[in-house]
Amino acid sequence: MQLIFTKGSGKYDQMEVVRDGVSVESIACPKQGIIPHDMVHYGVESTLHKRGFVNRILHGEAASFQMEADAESDGVERLVEVFQADGWSGWTSASTDMLDLYQVTCDARQCAPLALDEEDIEAVRNKLLELSAQWQAVSVGGSLVLAFV
Template identity: 65%
Template sequence: MELIFTKRKDGKYDHLAIWNAGELRGEIECPKQGIIPHDMVHYGVEHILQKRGFIGRVAAGEAAVFQMQGEAESNGVERLVEVFQADGWAGWSTAAEDMLDLYQVTCAARQCPALPLQVADVEQVRQELLRLSALWQTTEPGQSLHLEFTSRD
């Protein structure tokens, strides 16, 4: 599956087009947030951890819609994406142990099972998000960043 993130020149949104086997599977308006787009954080988390979240579910055939029906693993992925997104807003520098603690609190508050994660998992995902951030920063308005996603399904 190919994810094409396009940095728009104007407005409050960037764009994501999701292609699978030559077919457009969905398009998403991604609010500009000062860091990489939310769905690019999903890519980093799901790609590195090989967990089924939004992108993995679309790869498996679900429609790319704003709000999907809840699933235990994808709910856990969404909470983790939120924690990494907050880390990005803080400069990608939160201690991995603190991120794991925040993740546990977030999952408990949303009553969803947390994914079994270690400090090394957080550090691997962060390295991928830093790589993606560097690529996104060098993507000029009007240009696109192409990412390949292979799901575990």
């Protein structure tokens, strides 16, 4: 599967889901000042090999904001939120602080956290920094193609 992120000129970017060379879905991604939310999902899920939004799409679910609850996916979503907050803060939060925030976020949402350590946080952050650099180099109307297997 490929995810094709296209940088928009207005309030939205686009994510196109391509399976076997055929576009099957397109999703409007509200701009948030960092990489798109679903690109953060890609970075988290491709690094940690966890079942979240992108992995569920890979396995045939429709890309929807109303997917059924799933313990691992819920844990991934909370982690994506923590990484977004880190991105909005300049990608500089201490790994231990991020793990603490992740625990608080999971507790607040009554969600079981994924088993993570500081090395996991740093691995995901490095992937997100790489994606951020690639996304910044894309001009309006241009695209970044990411493979997800």
